[in-house]
Amino acid sequence: MGAGFKDTNMTKSETLVALAETTGKTKKEVVEMLDAIVALAYKETKKSGEFTIPGLGKLKKKHRDARQGRNPATGETIQIAAKTVIKFTVAKAAKDAIL
Numbered sequence: 001m002g003a004g005f006k007d008t009n010m011t012k013s014e015t016l017v018a019l020a021e022t023t024g025k026t027k028k029e030v031v032e033m034l035d036a037i038v039a040l041a042y043k044e045t046k047k048s049g050e051f052t053i054p055g056l057g058k059l060k061k062k063h064r065d066a067r068q069g070r071n072p073a074t075g076e077t078i079q080i081a082a083k084t085v086i087k088f089t090v091a092k093a094a095k096d097a098i099l
Contacts, residue, residue: 045086057090 010018016034020027041059044051051059066082 053091055091055093057088057094060087060089061085062087 069080
């Protein structure tokens, strides 16, 4: 890994502390804001089918039709039921900043 990077991902607590330090807000204020953003993302994705976080990406609700599948252990053909799934598409700005 490069200089300044650790081998593990940031924990939620570490993320909240870093955001508090960066914004000058208290950890409690950051927790409230992050919780509000997450709740809004869930609500809007459920209602309209998508939610965009500018510069980061977009949550999209998508219907997946029923289809035939195969049990990998037995090779038996099985029916996979239709369902709704959530997809996250990364914004171009995020790709450009990271890659």
